[in-house]
Amino acid sequence: MGEQNPPVFGVVGLGEVGLPLALRVAESGYDVVGVDIDEERIRSLKSGESYIIDIPSSDVQATVDDGVTVTTEYERLSDATHIALCVPTPLQKSGQPDISYIVAAVDELVEVISPETTVIIESTVYPGATENLIREIVTDAGFTVGEDIYLASSPERIDPGNEQYDLEDIPKVVGGVTASCQAQTERLYEDIFQTVVSVNSATEAEMTKILENTFRNVNIALVNELVKVADNFGIDFWNVIEAAKTKPYGFMPFYPGPGLGGHCIPVDPIYLSWRARQNGIDTPLVDLADRTNREMPEYIVRRLTEVLNERGIALSESRILILGVAYKSGVPDTRKSPAIDIIDGLEKSQASITYHDPYVPRLNVNDVGPYTSVELTDDLLASVDCTLIVTNHPEIEIETIVDRSSLIFDTRNATANYDADNIYRL
Ligand SMILES: NC(=O)c1ccc[n+]([C@@H]2O[C@H](COP(=O)([O-])OP(=O)(O)OC[C@H]3O[C@@H](n4cnc5c(N)ncnc54)[C@H](O)[C@@H]3O)[C@@H](O)[C@H]2O)c1
Structure with missing residues (x-):
């Protein structure tokens, strides 16, 4: 040139x-x-x-x-x-x-x-x-x-x-x-x-990108596995992460959540494992991380059912308000959002679902929908059996949610600053 x-x-x-x-x-x-x-x-x-x-x-x-x-x-x-x-x-x-x-x-x-x-x-x-x-x-x-x-x-x-x-x-x-x-x-x-x-090569550049996103995927899977263990032990795993974070070296915080979404983190490791398998190499850790993260929406539905049951409410007769359906905070992207699998699981259990997401006016859930985002009012919060926080967009005022909801299931630790009986945290 x-x-x-x-x-x-x-x-x-x-x-x-x-x-x-x-x-x-x-x-x-x-x-x-x-x-x-x-x-x-x-x-x-x-x-x-x-x-x-x-x-x-x-x-x-x-x-x-x-x-x-x-x-x-x-x-x-x-x-x-x-x-x-x-x-x-x-x-x-x-x-x-x-x-x-x-x-x-x-x-x-x-x-x-x-x-x-x-x-x-x-x-x-x-x-x-x-x-x-x-x-x-x-x-x-x-x-x-x-x-x-x-x-x-x-x-x-x-x-x-x-x-x-x-x-x-x-x-x-x-x-x-x-x-x-x-x-x-x-x-x-x-x-x-x-x-x-x-x-040194195009392949090294490609592998660099896949390493970065597989690293996130695997570490998120680790905390998603451990949050279930901590729940069984009756301890607050978010608090454990905050404490571990104080170590000045050798630890990097990752946070549990309702599952992975978006175009990259749940997808890129599959490109790696698929290619490795073609060459006869297994990637069991990558595969297990993928499965662990993909199972999170199902776990959320199961825990939500138990939390409702403890309060004498059957999931099939419950009204659930989902806050945030985008795959992460502050974006409108719903590709592979765990909210979709959560809504699907709740629908199959015949719960009545509404959602609010300031970024996502409409949402198709597999064969059901489109759902339409509802206005977040005090009356709505008071009328549902549980407010399920799936994505904590910055626009959603947590104080109002805590004040007005009879029960909150928080999958993102959005309610970290509140200590109330009506809050259940993942
Ligand atoms: N979105 C992210 O956060 C992100 C971050 C890093 C890397 N990536 C990677 O970058 C790539 C693109 O992702 P994205 O999020 O921008 O996707 P996107 O869906 O937002 O955009 C892709 C665009 O490509 C267009 N397109 C599809 N086929 C085409 C064709 N044959 N010719 C011309 N245009 C075509 C689509 O219409 C679309 O506008 C993917 O490989 C993704 O994994 C994405």
Whole structure:
């Protein structure tokens, strides 16, 4: 790539990862072309409307006004010198990795890109996907990786809803398929991000991302297992964690909860275990952590039943108000939210369910729904048999909940500052 060609940065997939990245790169002064197959999203962006919670519409408007192209047409990437791939990598219904979005996007890309383009995989994929699967597609299309096309992995590490870190402050791990792939990617990202962390290969970069999220998954599974033990012992496990946190080294707090959700933590370890199994390697710890976390919604329903029974109330005749159905605090994302499995379990027990979530106006629960978020009033709190806190959004006033509810089942320790008989904490 000659110095005379200023970089044009293409972003494929303008979601939670791609849109913030496109805006960041545009802010750094580069020409940006964003492509998404979702026409609705492209229409929103063109009219200056954001659909990502952390990005204000004013930022989208300013970026579009500034000349950033957003389109459904892959052909517009023909002048791109660098292209970041930010498409989804979910699981199939069978529980196996679904890499069809990656394959579809790369299939489209190889039809339109020019020689000398650098393609950077930002999506989370299994270790080896870039060096094998993606390399094979571009090679079949007639390119030679490291010579007339550059291929690297730089998995995104954004944490939606986290206001502490701007995207440019999160160190960017980069691993190229060849040394020239590495160099091309580093050169650009050193200009856009504060810190670039170079690793030896694309597979090392992919494994880094999977390690980070598997680490969270396994540690959350540990505290989810121990919270049940502590409950049996009659002790407050949240208090135990606070005490353990005072150790100045060798301990990092993780917190139990109703189960894992979102696009990353419950999904990424499966990409690892699936790939390892293909090579004949078992990952029993990772598998057990996954199962432990997936069983939490069922445990919550079981404990809720017991807590109600202790008060002479049958679950089947109870009215339950669920507070927060997004998978975590401060975001509207309900993908894989444990609230869905909890509502499903409660429905099967014929409890009467309502929910309140300031971020989620409607929610489909498998074949039931849509449920509609109800207004949180004193009358509502007084009328239900139990208020079940699944996600503690900052907008939900805990003091009112504690004052007005006859019974609270708190899966998030949101009521930590209150000591009342009507509170049961996970
Ligand atoms: N959301 C997160 O917090 C997060 C954090 C780090 C990494 N990741 C990873 O980043 C990747 C993207 O996740 P996301 O949360 O941004 O997903 P998302 O669903 O929010 O966005 C993906 C976008 O890609 C578009 N898309 C799908 N197929 C396409 C195609 N063939 N061509 C063009 N656009 C296409 C979709 O319409 C959507 O707008 C995943 O691999 C995910 O694991 C996500």
